Amino acid sequence: MVRFIIQRWLVYVARVCGAGIFALLxxxxxxxxxxxxxxxxxxxxxxxxxxxxFSREANGWWTLACGRFWNSFFVILIAYGGTLIIGYSxxxxxxxxxxxxxxxxxxxxxSVFACVPGFxxxxxxxxxxxxxxxxxxxxxxxxxxxxxxxxxxxxxxVVALPLLMTATAWQIRAVSESIEREAGNPFVKGLHVxxxxxxxxxxxxxMRQSWKELIGLSDKMLPFIMGGIPCLEWAFGYNGLGSLxxxxxxxxxxxxxLLCCIWVSLTIGLITMIRELGVRFGTKE
Amino acid sequence: MGNRRSSKAxxxxxxxxxxxxxxxxxxxxxxxxxFLVGWLFSAEGTSDVRPAEVFVVPDPPRWEEPxxxxxxxxxxxxxxxxxxxxxxMANSVAVAVLSSGAGVMLAFLLVMLFANDPGENRxxxxxxxxxxxxxxxxxxxxxxxxxxxxxxxxxxxxxMASVIGLILAPVVAEWFEDGEDGRDILAGYALGLTRPxxxxxRIVPVVVRRLLGVFAQLVPVAVLAEMALSFMGLTGDxxxxxAMVAYGRELIIEAPWMALYPGVMAFLVVVAFSxxxxxxGAALRTGRxxxxx
Numbered sequence: 001m002v003r004f005i006i007q008r009w010l011v012y013v014a015r016v017c018g019a020g021i022f023a024l025l026x027x028x029x030x031x032x033x034x035x036x037x038x039x040x041x042x043x044x045x046x047x048x049x050x051x052x053x054f055s056r057e058a059n060g061w062w063t064l065a066c067g068r069f070w071n072s073f074f075v076i077l078i079a080y081g082g083t084l085i086i087g088y089s090x091x092x093x094x095x096x097x098x099x100x101x102x103x104x105x106x107x108x109x110x111s112v113f114a115c116v117p118g119f120x121x122x123x124x125x126x127x128x129x130x131x132x133x134x135x136x137x138x139x140x141x142x143x144x145x146x147x148x149x150x151x152x153x154x155x156x157x158v159v160a161l162p163l164l165m166t167a168t169a170w171q172i173r174a175v176s177e178s179i180e181r182e183a184g185n186p187f188v189k190g191l192h193v194x195x196x197x198x199x200x201x202x203x204x205x206x207m208r209q210s211w212k213e214l215i216g217l218s219d220k221m222l223p224f225i226m227g228g229i230p231c232l233e234w235a236f237g238y239n240g241l242g243s244l245x246x247x248x249x250x251x252x253x254x255x256x257x258l259l260c261c262i263w264v265s266l267t268i269g270l271i272t273m274i275r276e277l278g279v280r281f282g283t284k285e
Numbered sequence: 286m287g288n289r290r291s292s293k294a295x296x297x298x299x300x301x302x303x304x305x306x307x308x309x310x311x312x313x314x315x316x317x318x319x320f321l322v323g324w325l326f327s328a329e330g331t332s333d334v335r336p337a338e339v340f341v342v343p344d345p346p347r348w349e350e351p352x353x354x355x356x357x358x359x360x361x362x363x364x365x366x367x368x369x370x371x372x373x374m375a376n377s378v379a380v381a382v383l384s385s386g387a388g389v390m391l392a393f394l395l396v397m398l399f400a401n402d403p404g405e406n407r408x409x410x411x412x413x414x415x416x417x418x419x420x421x422x423x424x425x426x427x428x429x430x431x432x433x434x435x436x437x438x439x440x441x442x443x444x445m446a447s448v449i450g451l452i453l454a455p456v457v458a459e460w461f462e463d464g465e466d467g468r469d470i471l472a473g474y475a476l477g478l479t480r481p482x483x484x485x486x487r488i489v490p491v492v493v494r495r496l497l498g499v500f501a502q503l504v505p506v507a508v509l510a511e512m513a514l515s516f517m518g519l520t521g522d523x524x525x526x527x528a529m530v531a532y533g534r535e536l537i538i539e540a541p542w543m544a545l546y547p548g549v550m551a552f553l554v555v556v557a558f559s560x561x562x563x564x565x566g567a568a569l570r571t572g573r574x575x576x577x578x
Contacts, residue, residue, distance in 0.1 A: 019420035026426060030433020034440050037433075115555040117509055119516045120530050120548030127541045137537070227422025231513045235534070245425070246517060249432035257429060265420050 004280055012273045019265030023258050031252060039252070047255050053247070057239075065244065065259040072229060072240035074156035075163075076267065079225045082160070083167040084218060090168075091175025095183070096202060103176045110169035118162035118228060119235035125158050126236065140237035159232045159240075166228075167221035174217050182210035215278050219271045226264045310568050314561065321557055325378060328371030334524045339364050340532035340543075348540050357546035361536075366529075366543065370550040373526045374508075377515075378554070381507035384442045388449025389500045393492070395454045400461055400488075401481050408458035415455035423448040424510065431519040438521045441514050445507060453499065460495060464488040498566035505558040512551055526551040 024041045031037040039046040050061055058064035094103040126137025139155040182188075183206050191201045230242035237243070241260055248256025305312065342348075342361035351358040357366035399407045427444045434440040464470070465488065473483045514520050516527030526547045533544030 015420055022420055023429070026421075026429045027433065030430045030440075034430065034434035034437065111559070112556065115505065115509075115559055116552050117512050117516075117527070117530070117548055117555070119513060119527070120544075120551065123530060123534055123537065123544050124548065127537050127545060130538065131541070223422040227424035230425065230428060231517060234517065246428065246432075249428055250518075252433075261421055261425065261429075264422065264425065268420070268422075 001281075005277065008273050008276055012269045015269045015272075016262065016265050019269075020258065020262050023261035027254055027257055031254075037252070039254075041254060048253075051251065051253060053251075054244075061255040061259055065241065065256070065263060068239065068241040068244045069263050071152075071156075071238070072233065072242060074152065075160045075229055075233070075238070075240060075242075076225065078157055078160035079163040079167065079229075080222060080271075082164040083171050083221055083225070086164075086168045087171025087221075088175055088214070091172045092179065092207070094172060094176040095179035098176070098180050098183070103173065103180075107169050107172040107176075110165050110172065113162070113165035114169045116162060118166075118232045121162050122158055122232055122236040138237035140239060155236065155238055159229070159236050159238050162232060163225045163228045167225055170224075171217065171221055174220065175214060178213050178217065179206060179210050182206050182213070185209075212279055215275060218278075219268070219275045222268050222271050226268060230260075314565055314568065317557070317561055321554070321561075322378065325371055325375040325554070328375060329365075329368045334369070334372060335522050336524050336528045336532055337522055338362075339369065339524070340529075342536070346539075348543070351542050351546065357550070358540070358542040360543060361540070366546055367550075369524065370526060370529065370547045373524045373529055373547065374550055374554045376523060377508050377511050377525050377527075377551075378504070378558075380438070380442060380511045380520075381504050384445040384511070385449060385500055385503040385507045387442070387446035388453065389496050389503070391446060391450030392453035392457050393496060395450065396457045396461060396492075399458075400484050403480055408455070408462070411458050412455045414451060423452060424513070427510065427514065428517070428519065431514055432517075436519045436521050438523060441511070441520045445510060449503065449507070456499075457492060457496070460492050461488055464491050494569050498562075498569035501562040501565035502559075503562075505555045505562060508551075508555055508558065 028041045032040055050058065050064060054064055058067060090106050094106045097103075129135060129137035139159075183202075188201060188206065191205060196205075229240065230245045232238075233240040233242035234246040241263055244256055245260035247253075248260065339360050339362055346361040347359070347363040348361050349355055349359045349363070355365050355367065357370060359365055360369070395411060396408070399411065426448060427441065430444040431437065431441045461484075467487075470483055470487055473487055478486075511520065512525060512527035512530075514527065515523075515525035516531045518528070518531065520528075529547040530544050533540070533542075533547065537544050
């Protein structure tokens with residue numbers, strides 16, 4: 001067990017290092033090859049201090065990125081947590097009710113919402129907030145100085161909602177299809193013939209057989225969520241890692257781009273490692 | 286009367302009708318595509334509209350709120366937003382179709398490089414590339430590439446096609462592997478066909494059919510990605526619903542319709558393409574219409 005954990009940990013470190021190298025290559029390709037810049041990634045002079053626009057938040061890039069990641073953590077928590085909770089529960093429900101073909105119906109609201117451009121949704125929320133509630137709409141327009149900062153949860157929720165809905169639409173379909181595939185196996189027919197009740201077959205047999213595949217689906221939407229965060233945070237003026245990433249890309253700040261990529265790969269790699277450990281130890285039991 | 290031979294014209298027309306009846310689903314699906322694309326591309330105005338010129342706000346501004354004459358309102362220079370949104374969506378759809386098509390072809394070509402190899406692990410490299418590609422989210426990769434290039438449409442299209450190709454290639458490789466398990470493949474080997482012949486005649490047609498369905502489903506996703514890039518100003522100075530929303534964002538107090546209505550248009554067009562893409566994908570998965578596509 002310990003050996004497996006160490007092995008996975010090493011793979012995790014290798015993945016993050018790989019992502020860092022990949023990000024450096026991308027920066028070189030984008031800025032120097034496509035953009036014609038002479039600031040190569042291997043030159044020390046290409047890496048400057050924190051620019052003026054961020055200097056009020058932190059003195060160093062690492063501190064800045066850590067602070068921004070903590071802000072984005074709320075968004076990730078809502079989007080990814082909600083995807084897992086709703087995706088799995090509705091997916092199991094739609095598989096359970098597959099006889100009535102409700103799978104598409106259950107994922108329909110999420111699929112329709114997935115067609116909404118996320119950046120437009122957050123701007124629409126800001127417009128509504130301004131005209132209906134008579135208060136600043138974008139996240140960077142108000143700062144809570146005293147008392148509990150409940151507004152930060154509201155802002156994080158607005159940014160997370162488009163990602164949550166899109167990811168959930170996929171998750172419901174994936175979970176449902178996975179269980180239905182398992183339900184199509186011959187042993188299910190055998191259990192029916194043997195006189196088992198439907199509930200017993202579904203929960204005690206099909207679900208038990210398919211749980212490994214279901215756990216394997218748990219981290220599939222995380223890259224999508226992490227990839228969607230920059231655009232939405234930037235559109236809504238949310239001071240998170242995503243808006244730091246976009247500002248860094250537009251301003252040509254290599255450290256900002258690199259640190260954002262590393263934070264994202266750390267998060268994705270960590271969830272992937274947890275999933276792999278879960279599958280492994282579940283199999284051993 | 287009963288012994289008379291039926292005319293040749295009648296026989297031909299009956300055969301034609303029968304053929305049309307067999308491909309009725311394909312025809313039915315192509316009609317809304319033609320209608321939607323035709324409607325988008327027939328908008329008044331040219332596609333080389335520069336948003337920086339159209340969205341400039343003169344003093345005093347000449348914008349009008351949405352009413353009967355201007356359903357979506359107008360910009361500060363008095364340009365109708367409804368027509369402008371149609372032109373913008375036509376641009377986005379064109380970029381998405383080209384990028385998705387190139388991405389799908391790239392994935393197919395990548396897999397075909399290894400398809401004739403009889404080894405067990407012939408697709409190992411492709412699968413490894415696909416896995417390592419997920420170290421960073423694909424959209425972040427596109428943002429870095431387009432942002433570093435200073436907001437170039439060509440780079441945006443190339444990066445989108447590359448990302449689609451790299452993500453899709455392992456999936457296509459799995460289709461190839463699945464396609465080799467069938468009894469007809471074994472029968473082909475038993476009849477003495479070579480591996481390239483079997484790949485070309487038995488596996489590739491099935492894969493290409495599924496790829497057409499994937500392409501149809503990719504288009505709305507690529508439209509959304511293109512709009513997000515243009516919203517961030519990373520696809521150059523060209524009209525797109527993303528760029529329109531970005532310009533409107535600066536005026537949400539004075540003229541909120543400028544940010545809202547292009548998004549409504551984008552949503553409706555993406556919904557339409559998504560529904561049609563799902564239907565095309567479902568029709569092609571069944572395999573009933575393979576011969577006609």
